[in-house]
Amino acid sequence: MTDLYQSQRAMRHMRRAAMQRGVVAILDVGTSKIACLILRFDGPDAMRESDGVGPMAGQSQFRVIGAATTRSRGVQFGEIAVMNETERAIRTAVQAAQKMANVRVDHVIACFSGAEPRSYGLAGDIELADSVVTEQEIGRVLAACDVPDIGMGREVLHAQPVNFALDHRTGLGDPRGQIGNRLACDMHLLSVEGSVVQNLLYCIKRCDLEVAGVASSAYVSGISGLVEDEQELGAACIDMGGGSTGISIFMKKHMIYSDAVRMGGDHVTSDISKGLQIPVAVAERIKTKHGGVHATSMDDREMIEIGGDSGDWEKDRRQVSRTELIGIMRPRVEEILEEARVRLDAAGFEHLPSQQIVLTGGASQIPGLDGLAARILGQRVRLGRPLRVQGLPQAATGPAFASAVGLCLFAAHPQDEWWDFDVPSERYPARSLKRAFKWFKENW
Amino acid sequence: MQPLNADNRYRVYDRAQARTAEQRPAARAGVRRDPAPSRWAYRMQRLWLTPMFRVAFRVGLPVFLVALVAGLYLRDDTRRAQLTGVFTGMVDKFQARPEFRVSLVSVEGAAPELAEAIRARLKLNLPQSSFDLDLDGARQRIEALDAVATAELRVRSGGVLQVLITERVPALVWREGERIEMLDATGARVAGLSARDDRPDLPLIAGDGADHAAAEALELFTIAQGITPRMRGLVRVGERRWDIVLDRNQKIMLPEQNAPAALERLIALDKAEDLLARDILTVDLRNEKRPVLRLAPSAMNERRNAMGIETSGSEL
Structure with missing residues (x-):
């Protein structure tokens, strides 16, 4: 755990260096596509007055100067399956983005969706040493949270203090400087498979890039997909990607739960491919062009040419009706949403004051999905698009780029994590030195 | 009602289009589906985007090459001499024009x-x-x-x-020991003179360092115009003051400071009292407040005899 603590701290230092250079790359390693955005930071106060937006999500601070996407290869369920293929894909995306930005980037902030994220809520409390909450006291209370057994080979991806309580007052965002006796803290810890993170870091390192941060894709798409009051009042973001569907629940602008369903749009495609016995590429094209989840009588008469190049005339002239296509797609989409529903129920989502659900991600573009989702997830469902970010090309504003845009916002305004505070055990050597001194005094 | 096929999105299968679609995969067979830059291409592009490298490549490299070629060419001594020879030859040719x-x-x-x-x-x-x-x-x-x-x-x-x-215009004759020289008004030497009588029109000065005070000497000569016929010349004493030497070995000793004023006073006294015509050896004006006359050795007795006073004893 201390290894990870140290490496996360190193990433934070790297991020600071990237901020000083002013250029950082955003890398969204997904199952169906890899997106790379290059951000240029203008300094803290540039363009504050003139644009009139104010400090909303800090988006006035940076500008996207390069963007590129490439078809992902070697990634399954949001995890790297074939290392050198993924490395080539990352290289392609980074090179194209660099060419567009005409600048060299050395620092990368990456996100991924797989690796079986698991959420834990931790709590800890301490007696304050001199009744004033200082930075060190916060470090102490964070260290006092009893860490559950997260399992072998798993590592902590996020460990964010969600809530502070001082004596009988709770709901404090920033208790520093306040006076009290007992400081308690709730922390949200997200653990993932360590090997997946290591693979990703290794891939990025092979591309001569320095990692300045790693984030969960469900978390960052929640940052960009949910609007500010939804984040405040409580909402869930369901990021329907290619290989996995991420779920994140926000409350008081903090992520309090995150999970992932290992199913996504690619499974719909493979269902179509298997059901109609066509290549995956054709199935993907038919899905995006004609797909849907609600069949009407009109769709019976709408025939879709499947095509093919087998040379068999009968096989190559096959047609299916749109109803058949919907009949294949709908059960799988329903399954994904049902699975998401199970995860939300397990998290106790129904106890939140507001139960807004936002669907985003590339697979959320299926026509009629909002109606189907409303039946399964509850009435308050909407389709979300990411926030608009300065300089983002039109092609990258769709819901498929929710996590890339969220990662931009995350890069500009990172959440305080456990490793941003000094562990009190670092003061331990001073005490032992004092003990040694005392021993000398007594014996000499 | 319009058939569904009329809608552009749901076109019925077009045979011509299908044929081209059939041919296309065959043509594409050799092409990789997911092109990616090789590691070296990727690194080269990143290197090329590095500002320092760009500057070095676009400015530093040409400068280095030019310097290298010039250095290699000039390393040979004969080439260098030839190059300078061409240049100096051109200059000489130009300067030698009639x-x-x-x-x-x-x-x-x-x-x-x-x-x-x-x-x-x-x-x-x-x-x-x-x-x-x-x-x-x-x-x-x-x-x-x-x-x-x-x-x-x-x-x-x-x-x-x-x-x-x-x-230079000669204004003074300066006798210094055996040498006789002509000086101009500033005291600079003009020419030697074999005898004083070669230039009787010029006033005479003598003594060490007299040439440095030539301007003062000329001023004194103009003031003393009234007694010019009697004047033999000026003598510089101790390189600091002047003596005017008259005939009958009379001497006027002038002070260091304000010599012209002292001389003017003496000239006025001479005009009024006919002082210099009397039997005196020296007029000592060195102390401004107390001019001193030195009589000739027998002058006092002469005066007493003239007044009818019997004197006896020695002269002094």
């Missing part, structure tokens, strides 16, 4: 014998290019002559070197 040649010297404002001396002193081997003439050096050589106050050299058109001379 337009710049000086072949005559004309000396103006000097007496004929001085002009001869100046020509001898110039020592220029004419004809010569005007670029090679050392006019400053020649001027200093000419001005080193005592009889020349200032000299002005200029190259005139037609290849003539014009030397304009201002001669």
